[in-house]
Amino acid sequence: MTKGKIKIKDDRYPQRLKSIKNPPEELYHKGNFDQDIFNKCLAVVGSRKMTKYGKKICTKLVSEVASRGITIVSGFMYGIDATAHKAAVEAGGRTIAVMPCGIEKIHPSYQVDLYKKIIKKNGLILSEMSGKKSPAKWTYPKRNRIVAGLSQATLVVQAAEESGSLITAGFAKEFKRKIFSVPGPLNSKVSIGTAKLIKDGADIVTSGKDILKFFQPKQSNMTFKQEDGKAAQYENLSEKEKIVVESLQVEALEVDDIAQKIDSPANKTGTILSKMQLKGIIEKEGNKYYLSDF
Amino acid sequence: MFKKVNSAAYSGLKSIGIDVEVNTSKKGLPDFNIVGLTSKAVDESEERVKNAIMNSKTDFPQRRITVNLAPADVPKEGSFYDLPIAIGILASSLQFEVPEKSLFFGELSLDGSLRHTKGALPLALFAQSEGYKNIFLPTESANEAAVIKGINVYPIKDLDQIISFLTGKIKLEPAKYKSKDKKGEDPEFDMSEILGQEQTKRAAEIAAAGGHNLFMIGSPGSGKTMIARSIPGILPGLSNKESLDVTKIYSISGNTAPGSGLIRKRPFRAPHHSISKVGLIGGGSRPKPGEVTLAHRGVLFLDEFNEFPRSALEAMRQPLEDGQLTISRSKERVKYPSEFMLVASSNPCPCGYLNHPEKECDCTPRQTKRYQKKISGPILDRIDLHVEVPSVDVEKLKKERRANDNEKSKEIRKRVIKARERQAERFKKEEIRTNAEMKNRHVKKYCELSEKTEEILSQAAAKFNISARGYFKMIKVAQTIADLDFSEEIKSDHIAEALQYRTKMNN
Numbered sequence A: 001m002t003k004g005k006i007k008i009k010d011d012r013y014p015q016r017l018k019s020i021k022n023p024p025e026e027l028y029h030k031g032n033f034d035q036d037i038f039n040k041c042l043a044v045v046g047s048r049k050m051t052k053y054g055k056k057i058c059t060k061l062v063s064e065v066a067s068r069g070i071t072i073v074s075g076f077m078y079g080i081d082a083t084a085h086k087a088a089v090e091a092g093g094r095t096i097a098v099m100p101c102g103i104e105k106i107h108p109s110y111q112v113d114l115y116k117k118i119i120k121k122n123g124l125i126l127s128e129m130s131g132k133k134s135p136a137k138w139t140y141p142k143r144n145r146i147v148a149g150l151s152q153a154t155l156v157v158q159a160a161e162e163s164g165s166l167i168t169a170g171f172a173k174e175f176k177r178k179i180f181s182v183p184g185p186l187n188s189k190v191s192i193g194t195a196k197l198i199k200d201g202a203d204i205v206t207s208g209k210d211i212l213k214f215f216q217p218k219q220s221n222m223t224f225k226q227e228d229g230k231a232a233q234y235e236n237l238s239e240k241e242k243i244v245v246e247s248l249q250v251e252a253l254e255v256d257d258i259a260q261k262i263d264s265p266a267n268k269t270g271t272i273l274s275k276m277q278l279k280g281i282i283e284k285e286g287n288k289y290y291l292s293d294f
Numbered sequence B: 001m002f003k004k005v006n007s008a009a010y011s012g013l014k015s016i017g018i019d020v021e022v023n024t025s026k027k028g029l030p031d032f033n034i035v036g037l038t039s040k041a042v043d044e045s046e047e048r049v050k051n052a053i054m055n056s057k058t059d060f061p062q063r064r065i066t067v068n069l070a071p072a073d074v075p076k077e078g079s080f081y082d083l084p085i086a087i088g089i090l091a092s093s094l095q096f097e098v099p100e101k102s103l104f105f106g107e108l109s110l111d112g113s114l115r116h117t118k119g120a121l122p123l124a125l126f127a128q129s130e131g132y133k134n135i136f137l138p139t140e141s142a143n144e145a146a147v148i149k150g151i152n153v154y155p156i157k158d159l160d161q162i163i164s165f166l167t168g169k170i171k172l173e174p175a176k177y178k179s180k181d182k183k184g185e186d187p188e189f190d191m192s193e194i195l196g197q198e199q200t201k202r203a204a205e206i207a208a209a210g211g212h213n214l215f216m217i218g219s220p221g222s223g224k225t226m227i228a229r230s231i232p233g234i235l236p237g238l239s240n241k242e243s244l245d246v247t248k249i250y251s252i253s254g255n256t257a258p259g260s261g262l263i264r265k266r267p268f269r270a271p272h273h274s275i276s277k278v279g280l281i282g283g284g285s286r287p288k289p290g291e292v293t294l295a296h297r298g299v300l301f302l303d304e305f306n307e308f309p310r311s312a313l314e315a316m317r318q319p320l321e322d323g324q325l326t327i328s329r330s331k332e333r334v335k336y337p338s339e340f341m342l343v344a345s346s347n348p349c350p351c352g353y354l355n356h357p358e359k360e361c362d363c364t365p366r367q368t369k370r371y372q373k374k375i376s377g378p379i380l381d382r383i384d385l386h387v388e389v390p391s392v393d394v395e396k397l398k399k400e401r402r403a404n405d406n407e408k409s410k411e412i413r414k415r416v417i418k419a420r421e422r423q424a425e426r427f428k429k430e431e432i433r434t435n436a437e438m439k440n441r442h443v444k445k446y447c448e449l450s451e452k453t454e455e456i457l458s459q460a461a462a463k464f465n466i467s468a469r470g471y472f473k474m475i476k477v478a479q480t481i482a483d484l485d486f487s488e489e490i491k492s493d494h495i496a497e498a499l500q501y502r503t504k505m506n507n
Helices: A052-066 A080-090 A107-118 A140-152 A164-174 A188-197 A208-215 A225-233 A239-250 A257-259 A268-278 B045-054 B082-093 B122-129 B139-145 B160-165 B196-212 B224-234 B240-252 B275-280 B311-315 B317-324 B364-374 B375-381 B394-403 B409-427 B441-447 B451-464 B467-483 B492-498
Strands: A003-007 A026-031 A041-045 A071-074 A095-098 A124-128 A155-156 A179-182 A282-285 A288-291 B002-011 B015-025 B032-033 B064-070 B103-104 B133-138 B151-155 B214-218 B300-304 B322-327 B333-337 B339-347 B385-388
Touching: A026 A107, A041 A052, A041 A080, A041 A140, A041 A164, A052 A080, A052 A208, A052 A282, A052 B151, A071 A080, A071 A140, A080 A095, A080 A107, A095 A107, A095 A140, A107 A179, A140 A164, A155 A164, A155 A208, A164 A179, A164 A188, A179 A188, A208 B151, A225 B409, A239 A257, A239 A268, A239 A282, A239 A288, A257 A268, A257 B196, A268 A282, A268 B196, A268 B317, A268 B451, A268 B492, A282 B160, B002 B082, B002 B122, B015 B082, B015 B122, B032 B045, B045 B082, B064 B082, B064 B214, B082 B103, B082 B133, B103 B122, B122 B133, B122 B240, B139 B151, B151 B160, B160 B214, B196 B214, B196 B224, B196 B339, B196 B385, B196 B409, B196 B467, B214 B224, B224 B300, B224 B339, B224 B409, B240 B333, B275 B311, B311 B317, B311 B375, B317 B322, B317 B375, B409 B467, B441 B467, B451 B467, B451 B492, B467 B492
Parallel strands: A041 A071, A041 A155, A071 A095, A095 A124, A155 A179, B002 B103, B032 B064, B103 B133, B133 B151, B214 B339, B214 B385, B300 B339
Antiparallel strands: A003 A026, A026 A124, A282 A288, B002 B015, B015 B064, B322 B333
């Protein structure tokens, strides 16, 4: 693992970051510091209080984008940040985690596994602070300016009113970068921020394509692997399985709701759901079932 | 003058004979002493006996009285030596013979009457095995002892009555057992009262059928406690032997009501999570049974499972695994049975609203993780069925109330009994009785998997990261599901359903 310090006068200092109003004088880093990683960067930020919906959407969008060579930049906080890093690593992409604390510190410390994985998978850990300095209230917004500053575009997955994610989006706007926002259910606190961004002119994201078009406008081959297999997967379904799929296409459901929809007792419902899980059609998060390909 | 009266003491659930030797002497100043490794309750017997005799129609002899409880090296505890001591004294002062092959037992009141005393049933069992013919004990404890046939159980109201009987002035009839259980009694909580929660109810049915332990995770108000309380109602009734075992434990621990007989209902114990390790497991310098033993043959419900002291939960491993536990103290070592069904419940996170459809959870992932980690892996491993209890939507409940075609506990119990019969048949050559008790060798010997089932199992093991232990647990649960389905072999559907109840906590 390489470790080091890059000064602002250094040629290797990321150009995009240099162009912001008050770029950090020094950047401490861990991991593979090469120029490619800063080529195409998407900041992915969102709430710590991510919902299951946020987690699913974040994972889906990030893996679609990261697998096509776009670096995911985020702040290593738990919730959406960690989900974005994880999805990027798992999709075989690269990711940059910008720390709110000294470069020698892992915060939050229990995400040490993810930290190691990011470095192992050719990613990068960045901070403008040296040593083991602890994070403080004022270091988070400072960190957010680096996240936004490194990236051509910022994707906000879930955000509450007056949240750190909106601060990051605010920096992106200030630096004249693109802002993407994921629509969410309006009765959730963590949709208020994203809805506000859309009102203020952010682009609505409904698929990874929306983001890829921004980064690679000329690319034509935009079908995702999952879409190809979709039709095949839904063949040979039994009547009840079809009802399950159709119901889950509308919204995620708990087991007892599904039992009512397919009009079966709990034991039969359990059997059907387990088999569909094994086939990879549906999956369970918390108490609810979701379709796997969304 | 020397008189000997027989009584009995117990250590753990075993009884031992105690000889109460009373010597009254004219030589020396009047005095009254009890020797023989006595505890406080026995020492105080002096005052009770003295006053009880004085308040009867006879005088307390002005003699030097020495009482020896033999064997002298066994610690004596309890208040039931009052009656044998009083009888010994009166036998010498009133010059009557203590009847042979008789046990005396009971606590005296100062007015000479006898009080309900714990331990009547074990005493009767001891009398039966040692060949005693008569037992004299308090009226209120007599019904409990009268369960045992072949012994004359004499219910005694007060000292005057027994003096009249022993001096031949009156005749007494031995007590006849009066059964107290009402036939066809409906369970206290019926499964049909629980609206929704179909999967959890199904899990409870499987747990009851196979004797599996059950873990329910769900938000406050989702009905976990209601379901736990309904479980005794879907379990098969106690057999005579089981009933005797349970009553014995309750009798020794002083949990039987005056005048009660055999306990016919399965025990349901729900200790609060502030319970100490000794309270849960049993113990003390003179060992006493804990909740795990009081729940023997019944249900032990631990609500807020992660709030229990870790030391108490860890100590539950042996009783959970072996169905009995040994408590060793410097003075004695006792064995208590503990074959119970563990039903545990917990919130998904400290605030309780993780995964709740409406309320927001404000726990950080770290808090949630720490909360869930309070239960150790070895304990979770011993619980076969894990089920997430969804929170209930009030609107939906109203709708269902109208539909109200919920199954009654009685119906579920019929299926459970049939499934248990199949298990009894399967394990007739083994020392186990239920699927939950199967060890890996039993699984290999008795569980028949079709090829398709094997295939699903290995698929699932790969997909859900199931450990070797989890693999066997799954087969055990699937076997119970197959039993409920009257199937000779475990079909793929059974395994698929069993998959629903696997552990989701990553410990």
